[in-house]
Amino acid sequence: MKQLMEAKHLRLAVLASGRGSNFDAICEAIDKKVLDAEISVLISDNPNAPALQKAAARGIEALHINPREFAGRDDYEAVLVRELRARNADLVILAGYMRLVGKVFLSAFENRVLNIHPALLPSFQGLHAQQQALDYGVRISGCTVHIVDEGMDTGPIILQKEVPVYDTDNEETLSERILLEEHQIYQQALQLIAEGRVWIEGRRVFIQKQSGEA
Numbered sequence: 001m002k003q004l005m006e007a008k009h010l011r012l013a014v015l016a017s018g019r020g021s022n023f024d025a026i027c028e029a030i031d032k033k034v035l036d037a038e039i040s041v042l043i044s045d046n047p048n049a050p051a052l053q054k055a056a057a058r059g060i061e062a063l064h065i066n067p068r069e070f071a072g073r074d075d076y077e078a079v080l081v082r083e084l085r086a087r088n089a090d091l092v093i094l095a096g097y098m099r100l101v102g103k104v105f106l107s108a109f110e111n112r113v114l115n116i117h118p119a120l121l122p123s124f125q126g127l128h129a130q131q132q133a134l135d136y137g138v139r140i141s142g143c144t145v146h147i148v149d150e151g152m153d154t155g156p157i158i159l160q161k162e163v164p165v166y167d168t169d170n171e172e173t174l175s176e177r178i179l180l181e182e183h184q185i186y187q188q189a190l191q192l193i194a195e196g197r198v199w200i201e202g203r204r205v206f207i208q209k210q211s212g213e214a
Helices: 021-031 050-057 073-086 103-108 129-136 171-194
Strands: 010-016 037-044 061-064 091-094 113-117 140-147 157-164 198-201 204-207
Touching: 010 021, 010 050, 010 171, 021 037, 021 050, 021 091, 021 171, 037 050, 037 073, 037 171, 050 061, 073 103, 091 171, 113 171, 129 140, 129 171, 140 171, 157 171, 157 204, 171 198
Parallel strands: 010 037, 010 091, 037 061, 091 113
Antiparallel strands: 113 140, 140 157, 198 204
């Protein structure tokens, strides 16, 4: 069993492609001092991502790196790695980042790339997970914080949170309720790592209890 990271004040880097609501929630957790971390940079593959403006408004460095300017994914990811290493990122947080992460990136940040998915993995991987859940007819959905590997939403699971599915739900209403829980468990997972309480063995993740916990 291996400790994911020793207890420390985390330097986070965020990759985002869209509005950045999970980025906002993480920033708020840092501001409230419930998350022992700082965000060194936000990088987006989308020049029009609202997340870029949100980061800049908070005084966080915001970069657009266009993957279309590179010969392939490996070249693009090599630049991402260079930029993140230059900023001494401990963890890379995917927050609505709409690209699969490849070998170049994952080898540079092994077990140090996190994602949140709006379903209880391994069910309903990929896009439109909320609609997949509705189409399947499940009574319970939710969200999952996981370590990123080369598959699509297949990495080791750190935390999950259940969300009930109502008969009146559509994709929008279910997504809204799941998103509220995403905002909570993402910061919780990060704080567990900051406290040095996350351990991994194969695919299994173990959360070390704090002294005094039952």
